[in-house]
Amino acid sequence: MSGGKSPVPLFKDGKRHDGRGPMDLRPIEMKVGVLNNANGSAWVKFGRTEVIAAAYGPREPPKFMSLPDRALLRCRYHMAPFSTDERKNPAPSRREIELSKVIREALETVVLTHLFPRTVIDVFVEVIQADGGTRTAAITAASLALADAGIPMKDLVAGIAVGKVDGHLVLDIDQIEDNYGEADMPVAGAVNLDKVVLLQLNGSLTPEEFNKAMYMAWEGIKKVYALQKKALEEKLRKEVNL
Amino acid sequence: MAEQRRLVLPGELIARGEYKLNQRDYMYVYVEGDKIYAAVPCVVTIKEKEIHIIPLESVYIPKPGDLVIGLVETFMLTHWEVDINSPYTAVLHASNVLGRPFIPSKDNLKDYLSPGDYVLAKIEVFDRTRDPVLTVRGDKKLGRITEGKIIEIKPSRVPKVIGRKGSMLNIIKGDTGCDIEVGANGRIWIRCPNKDLEDIVTLAINLIEREAFTPKLAEKVRVLIADEKHERGLI
Incomplete structure (x- = not known):
């Protein structure tokens, strides 16, 4: 929300600036097992937003970090210097540290950390192209990478953002809608568990709008979740010949 | 449910009701009430009241009695630290290798096993609160690997x-x-x-x-x- 006037009309005749309807997602692509050296990895693309996630572990942590009753989950969300319009300083910013934390907390609710006491599970997410909705793409990729690594978890986590542009609620907002819109609400959830694991809201929504936004987000999450399962199955089917 | 192999993904329902599960299978599934869900991508076969689970990826979690091949990483005063391809590093005590009490003034660990050596050993104890302890006693084939x-x-x-x-x-x-x-x-x-x-x-x-x-x-x-x-x- 950088203020000012949008260079393009954000909502006109029921269509958004890129021609999508309010409930349409951007074209989504997912691939599992893209990195050789990680235990598990995934590549996720939401329109022009692209992220790669890698998962490692459970492995031996530095001794002072280990927890006596469960595995430590470490998460790093990082934007590549070339991912944005203007070069981004590669040093972790305040925003990246915060997103690392919320992604970690979202994953902690599904990963069965109690199975591996005194170990560490690492998740690295690298944004290689940012066009809005990077944290939801990141969490989607991270959970795929964890599943690919064979780390036990209760469910996959899928994420999507709902925004408000020109007074209309829209699903899966991109950079322009985020910059010039009135609200941005990223939501991530585990569909099988029927649980929301991440919810943030930037901007303001009325209670009615919030309820509608939640409903829209959940519809979006279900679609992303289905795509996640498909991507994971695609990779694994090859391995098991079933 | 039919008796056939199928691929399940995390969060997918495997079966409902009373089923026999191996202790080890609780690493790959989680149970809620009478429902059994997959926790990792795995191939399952259901035969009557038994569920057979093969995970696609797993880490090695030591179990007492397991035969393992360890790689000696380093030696301390009275024990070696052995990498057993697991999140937990194993310990091999000097007295176990020597077969008699370890005498610090006389014995030098370097004379028996040095970093980089492979050892065939058994897990003696492991309870997840402390590192697993190896033993090379009790079977003739156990010990340092010298060929192959x-x-x-x-x-x-x-x-x-x-x-x-x-x-x-x-x-x-x-x-x-x-x-x-x-x-x-x-x-x-x-x-x-x-x-x-x-x-x-x-x-x-x-x-x-x-x-x-x-x-x-x-x-x-x-x-x-x-x-x-x-x-x-x-x-």
Whole structure:
């Protein structure tokens, strides 16, 4: 929300600036097992937003970090210097540290950390192209990478953002809608568990709008979740010949 | 539910009701009430009241009694630290290797095992609160590995290499005449009469790891060994 006037009309005749309807997602692509050296990895693309996630572990942590009753989950969300319009300083910013934390907390609710006491599970997410909705793409990729690594978890986590542009609620907002819109609400959830694991809201929504936004987000999450399962199955089917 | 193999993903329902599960399977599933859900991508077969689970990926978690192949990492005053291809580093006490109390003024650990040595050992105790302890007592074959070759595979493929009641292992042993020790942690020690046979065994094990879920795998392994032997002029 950088203020000012949008260079393009954000909502006109029921269509958004890129021609999508309010409930349409951007074209989504997912691939599992893209990195050789990680235990598990995934590549996720939401329109022009692209992220790669890698998962490692459970492995031996530095001794002072280990927890006596469960595995430590470490998460790093990082934007590549070339991912944005203007070069981004590669040093972790305040925003990246915060997103690392919320992604970690979202994953902690599904990963069965109690199975591996005194170990560490690492998740690295690298944004290689940012066009809005990077944290939801990141969490989607991270959970795929964890599943690919064979780390036990209760469910996959899928994420999507709902925004408000020109007074209309829209699903899966991109950079322009985020910059010039009135609200941005990223939501991530585990569909099988029927649980929301991440919810943030930037901007303001009325209670009615919030309820509608939640409903829209959940519809979006279900679609992303289905795509996640498909991507994971695609990779694994090859391995098991079933 | 029909008796067939199927692929399940994390969060998917495997079965509902009373089923027998192995202790180890609780690493791959989670149970809520009477519902059993998958926690990792795995292949499941349901036979009456038994669920058979093969995870696609897993880490080795030590269990007392397991035969493992460890790599000595470093030595401390009275013990070695051994990498057993697991999140937990194992300890091997000097007194266990010596078979008598360790005398710091007389014994030097370097004389027995040095970093980089492989040892065939058994897990003596492990309860997750402390590092696993190894033992090389109780069986003649245990101890430092001085010859042959070590192959590393995914720990989740170990049961496939062994086969049902050791059938797969017997095929490889019988067809090549090599001696094979499979560690539960995914390390395999092979000793062969010659280099060619060693390579053939390596190829066979790699085939099993790569195509663990192909039907008639045993037949494929037999064919591979026969073909390779023929190519190398061993028959």
